[in-house]
Amino acid sequence: YEALVRRVAQELAAHAGDIVILAHVDPDGDALGSCLGLQRALRAAGKRAQTYMRLPQYLEFLPQDGEVLDELHAWPEDALLVVLDVDNNDARRVQGADLGRFTGRVINVDHHGTNVRRADVSLVDPTQAATAGMVADIADVLLAQAGAAWTPDIATPLLTGLNTDTGSFRFANTTPAVLRQAAVLVERGAQLAWINDRLSQNPPRYFALLKEVLGSMTFSHGGLIVTARVDSDMLARASAEWDDVESYVNTIRSARGTELACLFKDYGTHVKVSLRSRGRVSAQNIAVTLGGGGHFPAAGATVQAAFPEVQAAFDAAASAELARVGLNG
Ligand code: 5GP
Ligand code: MN
Ligand code: MN
Numbered sequence: 001y002e003a004l005v006r007r008v009a010q011e012l013a014a015h016a017g018d019i020v021i022l023a024h025v026d027p028d029g030d031a032l033g034s035c036l037g038l039q040r041a042l043r044a045a046g047k048r049a050q051t052y053m054r055l056p057q058y059l060e061f062l063p064q065d066g067e068v069l070d071e072l073h074a075w076p077e078d079a080l081l082v083v084l085d086v087d088n089n090d091a092r093r094v095q096g097a098d099l100g101r102f103t104g105r106v107i108n109v110d111h112h113g114t115n116v117r118r119a120d121v122s123l124v125d126p127t128q129a130a131t132a133g134m135v136a137d138i139a140d141v142l143l144a145q146a147g148a149a150w151t152p153d154i155a156t157p158l159l160t161g162l163n164t165d166t167g168s169f170r171f172a173n174t175t176p177a178v179l180r181q182a183a184v185l186v187e188r189g190a191q192l193a194w195i196n197d198r199l200s201q202n203p204p205r206y207f208a209l210l211k212e213v214l215g216s217m218t219f220s221h222g223g224l225i226v227t228a229r230v231d232s233d234m235l236a237r238a239s240a241e242w243d244d245v246e247s248y249v250n251t252i253r254s255a256r257g258t259e260l261a262c263l264f265k266d267y268g269t270h271v272k273v274s275l276r277s278r279g280r281v282s283a284q285n286i287a288v289t290l291g292g293g294g295h296f297p298a299a300g301a302t303v304q305a306a307f308p309e310v311q312a313a314f315d316a317a318a319s320a321e322l323a324r325v326g327l328n329g
Contacts, residue, residue, distance in 0.1 A: 029164025132161020152189025
């Protein structure tokens with residue numbers, strides 16, 4: 001791991017042209033935090049770096065105005081591409097630019113167990129809680145080599161990524177190493193309370209939609225699985241958007257007695273399935289069966305089919321996974 005971290009830092013430091021930074025569709029705190037932390041560290045080291053990402057409203061507090069751009073329209077000459085927090089650097093999972101038109105080198109830094117390692121350099125470590133922690137290790141090398149100092153600006157987005165991917169340091173991936181790394185980021189000026197305060201501000205429409213989504217909550221498989229569903233009619237009634245839906249799966253996840261929570265985001269043409277496990281069943285196994293990916297406790301899939309079909313496929317995959325671990329649903 002350390003050797004690959006140095007190799008990625010070296011390649012970034014040696015690149016004279018533009019460095020383009022991208023992350024996954026539906027970006028989360030780790031996706032944005034990793035990109036913004038790397039961008040700021042690279043700029044502090046004297047490099048040209050730019051993140052492209054359409055921000056969900058709940059993450060808009062993190063970058064300065066104009067720091068993150070929506071979409072790259074034309075690839076700069078001699079660009080180096082860094083893809084962060086994505087298990088598959090293809091057009092379906094990466095947002096912000098047309099990957100089909102890019103012919104340069106790709107560096108992928110990621111912590112998904114389902115990573116396909118298709119980049120020129122893949123720094124992939126599924127034992128890491130967040131990509132942001134890996135970027136912090138890269139930033140250490142970059143800044144030291146450039147003779148530049150850590151600043152609160154660099155530390156804050158990286159702590160945000162560690163924070164969101166560990167459920168605010170509550171999930172099983174909160175290892176001693178994660179807590180130590182978080183402590184160092186706090187020493188470098190990242191403000192954990194501020195980050196959590198800004199992350200936990202929901203607009204009224206969030207609650208209007210939550211009411212409807214909770215109304216759809218269903219227990220199945222002998223009470224071991226809790227599901228809920230949201231579609232565009234529900235969004236319209238609450239004047240809400242798909243971004244508002246992000247954390248609902250964590251809300252239903254707190255249902256006592258369940259081993260798995262599943263939120264179906266029914267877009268009509270396709271369904272996004274968000275899965276969260278309590279640690280006995282693998283959310284990743286179910287997601288992979290449905291054509292997606294992720295981590296053991298948190299995974300997802302995008303299925304190009306109508307809801308009833310996706311629900312049936314989920315039921316079958318979940319039953320198989322419950323049986324595999326000796327649970328009778
Ligand atoms: P979420 O449920 O928060 O959207 O995603 C949970 C985890 O599953 C994340 O690590 C995310 O990258 C992964 N994931 C979600 N949807 C998909 C998908 O459609 N395909 C793949 N490969 N991974 C996904
Ligand atoms: Mn992510
Ligand atoms: Mn992540």
